[in-house]
Amino acid sequence: MESERGDSLFGYVKPVQGQLLVCEYEAYKAIYCGLCKALGKTFGPFSRLTLNYDFVAVAMLHMAVRKPKVEYLPFRCAANPLKKRTLCICPESLDFAAACAMAMLYSKLKDDIRDERGFKRIGKWLLLPLARSGLKKAKKNEPRMAQIAEEIMNRQNKIESDPSAGIDLAADPSASALGQICALMSEEEGQQAALYDFGYMLGRWVYLIDAADDYEEDLRRKRFNPFLYLKDKTNAERQSEISSILNFCMTEAAARFEKLGLKKNISILQNILYLGLAAQQRRVLSGKAPKAG
Amino acid sequence: MNNPYDVLGISHNATEEQVKEAYRKLARKYHPDNFGADNPLSDLAEEKMKEINQAYDTIINSMRGGNTGYFNFNAIREMINSGRLDEAERALDSIPQHNAEWNFLKGSIYHRRGWLEQAATFYQTAASMDPGNAEYMNAVNQICWQRGGNFGSFNQGFNQTPYRNNGSTGGCSSCDLCTALCCADTCCECMGGDLCTCC
Numbered sequence: 001m002e003s004e005r006g007d008s009l010f011g012y013v014k015p016v017q018g019q020l021l022v023c024e025y026e027a028y029k030a031i032y033c034g035l036c037k038a039l040g041k042t043f044g045p046f047s048r049l050t051l052n053y054d055f056v057a058v059a060m061l062h063m064a065v066r067k068p069k070v071e072y073l074p075f076r077c078a079a080n081p082l083k084k085r086t087l088c089i090c091p092e093s094l095d096f097a098a099a100c101a102m103a104m105l106y107s108k109l110k111d112d113i114r115d116e117r118g119f120k121r122i123g124k125w126l127l128l129p130l131a132r133s134g135l136k137k138a139k140k141n142e143p144r145m146a147q148i149a150e151e152i153m154n155r156q157n158k159i160e161s162d163p164s165a166g167i168d169l170a171a172d173p174s175a176s177a178l179g180q181i182c183a184l185m186s187e188e189e190g191q192q193a194a195l196y197d198f199g200y201m202l203g204r205w206v207y208l209i210d211a212a213d214d215y216e217e218d219l220r221r222k223r224f225n226p227f228l229y230l231k232d233k234t235n236a237e238r239q240s241e242i243s244s245i246l247n248f249c250m251t252e253a254a255a256r257f258e259k260l261g262l263k264k265n266i267s268i269l270q271n272i273l274y275l276g277l278a279a280q281q282r283r284v285l286s287g288k289a290p291k292a293g
Numbered sequence: 294m295n296n297p298y299d300v301l302g303i304s305h306n307a308t309e310e311q312v313k314e315a316y317r318k319l320a321r322k323y324h325p326d327n328f329g330a331d332n333p334l335s336d337l338a339e340e341k342m343k344e345i346n347q348a349y350d351t352i353i354n355s356m357r358g359g360n361t362g363y364f365n366f367n368a369i370r371e372m373i374n375s376g377r378l379d380e381a382e383r384a385l386d387s388i389p390q391h392n393a394e395w396n397f398l399k400g401s402i403y404h405r406r407g408w409l410e411q412a413a414t415f416y417q418t419a420a421s422m423d424p425g426n427a428e429y430m431n432a433v434n435q436i437c438w439q440r441g442g443n444f445g446s447f448n449q450g451f452n453q454t455p456y457r458n459n460g461s462t463g464g465c466s467s468c469d470l471c472t473a474l475c476c477a478d479t480c481c482e483c484m485g486g487d488l489c490t491c492c
Contacts, residue, residue, distance in 0.1 A: 252439065
């Protein structure tokens with residue numbers, strides 16, 4: 001696992017590593033490796049390149065909800081055979097997260113291809129067949145998941161064609177998709193509703209921070225962005241408004257998380273929610289230092 | 294029940310005259326006399342007519358201050374608390390007067406759904422319409438608290454997180470004492486002295 005990459009490609013939902021206990025850090029890394037293995041096993045070696053921290057968090061939440069048997073084994077990774085690593089074995093949760101990652105990858109790529117131009121677009125085109133076969137396999141293993149991913153794509157396109165869509169509406173497809181995915185984790189009705197509520201808020205946060213991260217580029221290329229209504233404000237005003245909106249969402253997600261009453265993996269998940277999200281917000285918002293004017 | 298204002302196709306601030314006018318127009322259109330007994334649309338028209346009558350009664354009663362039971366805020370609160378958000382929203386949308394409580398309940402529905410920005414707007418409207426109400430004020434304060442990036446509840450007054458907050462704040466256990474003593478002894482011995490003569 002690489003340390004802090006200032007790149008959204010690898011996900012926003014991750015812990016602040018310096019604040020993890022060593023055992024928690026080891027467990028987190030092992031789950032990361034386990035997810036990579038699970039992706040490779042079901043979706044082929046190339047799918048491993050799309051590994052993303054967000055789905056490590058999904059796997060950990062799934063473990064906390066389902067409490068499956070988890071094993072840790074020493075192994076050597078093909079990418080760096082000299083280093084001994086620990087591998088987490090927990091097919092139930094890791095396969096769930098892998099299917100989730102592939103289903104989401106397809107909808108994300110489709111979205112990117114619509115937005116990007118030039119080389120990046122060609123790159124994404126090359127990935128598309130991989131994503132398509134991934135979606136097909138995900139459909140077989142987790143039919144509901146693929147359905148959720150397709151739904152979000154259709155709704156997002158429709159909403160983004162209207163530049164005046166408010167923040168709540170724009171974030172709704174992504175938010176409700178993660179909500180539905182989280183609800184799949186439990187069989188019990190009350191817990192499903194609580195998981196949906198939490199997933200909704202986390203999905204909303206991910207959508208909004210991604211939008212905040214892309215703001216400048218979207219503005220330049222005249223693409224849809226939910227924060228464009230702030231474009232006439234000064235940089236400082238805009239940043240403080242975006243930061244307030246993200247804060248509200250993040251604290252609400254944490255409050256809804258506590259209602260789930262989970263025990264397993266709790267300190268890593270709490271690290272992610274109470275420290276990790278805030279750290280990502282600081283990174284995204286400070287990355288664009290206020291310019292004159 | 295559908296929103297009576299939508300049924301009649303009028304806006305929420307329509308006058309009594311406009312309500313009556315809209316009702317008359319629709320009643321003429323859907324009146325059973327316009328459809329013969331063997332017309333396949335007659336059932337549909339009858340259904341529609343019933344709905345129109347109901348909507349008209351609801352609106353007129355509420356305008357004259359009569360309580361139809363349909364516009365009961367407590368019942369709507371109950372719905373929101375038990376998570377029946379769509380039902381609560383329909384009931385709320387059918388209420389003609391948008392007073393402070395209406396705005397507060399609307400905000401609560403959006404809040405539960407996760408539409409936080411909308412929720413904030415409605416809570417603020419509620420609080421500005423009735424500044425003395427502690428419940429509305431509390432909701433607004435809580436939002437300010439969270440927008441500032443604070444976890445937990447505004448009323449507790451500090452940014453409390455359950456993360457690694459299991460009661461042991463600092464302090465020194467018996468284990469720590471022994472370890473410290475061992476360390477001190479070792480250091481002393483390095484320099485030629487001796488703190489604990491026994492080891």
